[in-house]
Amino acid sequence: MHPPHRRTALLALATTLGLLVAGCGSAESATSGASSSGAGGGQLSIVTTTNVYAAIARAVAGDRARVTAILDDPSADPHSFEATPADQVAIGKANVVIANGGGYDDFAMKMVEAAPSHPALLDAVEISGLDAGGHPHASADAASGAGEPAGHDHGVFNEHVFYSYPAMAKLANALADKLSADDPAGAAAFRKNAASFTAGLDKLTAQATDVGKKYPGRRAVVTEPVAGYLLDTIGIADATPESFAEAVEEENDPSVKDVAAVSDLLKQHQVSLLVYNDQTSGPVTDQVQRTAESAGIPVAPVSETLPPGVDSYLTWQQRTIGGLASALAAAPEAGR
Structure with a gap:
């Protein structure tokens, strides 16, 4: 939010x-x-x-x-x-x-x-149907992979649905329907393209699920819940203190106590990685990143838009999943 x-x-x-x-x-x-x-x-x-x-x-x-x-x-x-x-x-x-x-x-x-x-x-x-009004926080269920994830948003609906593959499949099909109505001559092409895209999303889900099977029960500190739906698909639980996450999301400074709690998670290797939104930064999140690097905790950057040189959603997500997998592979033994 x-x-x-x-x-x-x-x-x-x-x-x-x-x-x-x-x-x-x-x-x-x-x-x-x-x-x-x-x-x-x-x-x-x-x-x-x-x-x-x-x-x-x-x-x-x-x-x-x-x-x-x-x-x-x-x-x-x-x-x-x-x-x-x-x-x-x-x-x-x-x-x-x-x-x-x-x-x-x-x-x-x-x-x-x-x-x-x-x-x-x-x-x-x-279109996604994810915001059903209950706004649940699903990190407790993430490791089990049960149901459609609600995102790592600490009790508030996570609006970053572009990291939810089922949501993007629904959007692609809705767009194909709308374009078909506006351009009936292209209907077959639109629906074929949407089917190809959703097949690619299925492959992403399989890729993410495989990462979770290889690295089960992992936890992370997350500076913002941007990739929350993907983390849930993999099965990475968000260990970020709720009050810290809320402060960052509201562009407020977390309390000294909250910053210390996050630092302890990283320094004591109680988490496997830091998931960092590389499009937004501030003194506190930069400090958290430095703490993670000093503690030997891998940092996995995520973004809200496609990075330079990438014009495919599927390619972007493949690389993001790959980055998370590499970070998990490099995590210190205690964090695993």
């Missing part, structure tokens, strides 16, 4: 963009013929909030749609991203907008609402 001041900033930005789009609404209507698809009669247009969803959209749409990611800078932090009026224009021209949802990218929701063309919105969290 994102900090209140982040959400306030995004909502304020969306309001500003809503005012700006009013100035270009008449132009949009003139060029698109007031079509509810928002893209006119040419190639389908898909706009996504991050390059993660752009990669999935390209995998499903192939060359029958133009895909644009609002956030495609691998070095950017999605939490502090500021959209532009040009992003509002792109959304206004889209047939489909794909957003993460769950409070992760509210700026996109507001821009869709502000667009005169009313493009279709695919909300990954909503």
